[in-house]
Amino acid sequence: MTDASLPRPVTIITGASRGIGAAIAERLAADGHDLVITYRDRAADADAVARRCTDSGARVLVLQVDLADLDAAATVVPSAVDAFGRVTGLVNNAGITGRIGPFLDVPLEEAEAVFRINVLSPLIITRAAIEHMATDRGGVGGSIVNISSGAAKSGAPNTYIPYAMSKAALNALTTGASKEFGPVGVRVNTVSPGTTRTEIHAAAGRPDAPDERAPGIPMRRPGEPHEIAGAVAYLLSDDASYTSGADIRVAGGN
Ligand SMILES: NC(=O)c1ccc[n+]([C@@H]2O[C@H](COP(=O)([O-])OP(=O)(O)OC[C@H]3O[C@@H](n4cnc5c(N)ncnc54)[C@H](OP(=O)(O)O)[C@@H]3O)[C@@H](O)[C@H]2O)c1
Numbered sequence: 001m002t003d004a005s006l007p008r009p010v011t012i013i014t015g016a017s018r019g020i021g022a023a024i025a026e027r028l029a030a031d032g033h034d035l036v037i038t039y040r041d042r043a044a045d046a047d048a049v050a051r052r053c054t055d056s057g058a059r060v061l062v063l064q065v066d067l068a069d070l071d072a073a074a075t076v077v078p079s080a081v082d083a084f085g086r087v088t089g090l091v092n093n094a095g096i097t098g099r100i101g102p103f104l105d106v107p108l109e110e111a112e113a114v115f116r117i118n119v120l121s122p123l124i125i126t127r128a129a130i131e132h133m134a135t136d137r138g139g140v141g142g143s144i145v146n147i148s149s150g151a152a153k154s155g156a157p158n159t160y161i162p163y164a165m166s167k168a169a170l171n172a173l174t175t176g177a178s179k180e181f182g183p184v185g186v187r188v189n190t191v192s193p194g195t196t197r198t199e200i201h202a203a204a205g206r207p208d209a210p211d212e213r214a215p216g217i218p219m220r221r222p223g224e225p226h227e228i229a230g231a232v233a234y235l236l237s238d239d240a241s242y243t244s245g246a247d248i249r250v251a252g253g254n
Pocket residue numbers: 014015016017018019020021038039040041042043045065066067068092093094095096097117147148149150192193194195196197198199200201203
């Protein structure tokens with residue numbers, strides 16, 4: 001929750017039209033954030049998320065941005081600042097896995113798209129956010145959360161190694177940026193979900209992956225998007241005011 005006597009936080013969430021990003025948006029709206037949510041294709045889904053957030057009292061800007069287009073990624077923070085005058089939070093959530101399959105068969109173009117969307121766009125958006133937030137540049141500080149994956153550490157053999165590589169890179173962004181920008185009021189953290197019930201698995205070619213993987217999860221079930229959102233909300237809240245460089249695994253015991 002946020003302090004009602006302070007101005008409302010303004011938080012950008014990439015890829016919030018569905019899945020984990022949508023759950024984060026709805027949770028943050030309920031916690032008192034105004035929001036900038038982005039999507040790639042699914043405008044109707046993004047509008048439905050925005051309506052639910054508005055019903056919770058949030059002001060919401062919806063942006064269509066293909067994060068494979070790095071010039072488009074560069075417009076996200078300026079659009080948010082134009083709309084709200086300030087940005088206090090960023091959740092780098094949008095991500096793709098590529099198709100599940102053997103490492104030797106991954107087309108290079110697919111690995112490149114994974115790196116554009118999962119690494120280079122977050123790099124661009126994070127730099128713009130920090131330039132706006134940093135207290136040595138006239139900002140008031142802020143909080144950034146990178147949505148990584150347990151794959152960063154498992155390496156996802158026989159499944160999607162390039163995706164695992166991209167998430168390891170995102171983890172390095174958290175580690176480096178939390179140290180470089182801690183002195184200027186910017187906290188940077190990671191949330192690493194385990195297998196969570198969203199459409200990302202269908203896009204990877206394995207729609208039933210959450211239930212197939214359940215026997216290998218100590219809690220014997222996949223996560224639900226709202227269970228990831230709680231960790232993100234914590235890291236963006238004042239309760240996490242001394243938490244930076246952390247990686248919260250939300251993975252049912254894995
Ligand atoms: N689900 C899991 O099991 C799991 C586990 C570990 C980590 N994660 C991570 O959690 C994050 C969210 O995953 P999810 O499962 O919620 O995914 P999802 O259900 O597939 O949703 C992906 C979201 O990202 C957007 N998006 C995809 N490609 C984009 C692009 N090129 N440009 C802009 N937006 C794009 C989608 O927009 P549209 O709706 O317009 O297509 C959608 O809002 C990802 O970073 C993922 O790697 C997920």
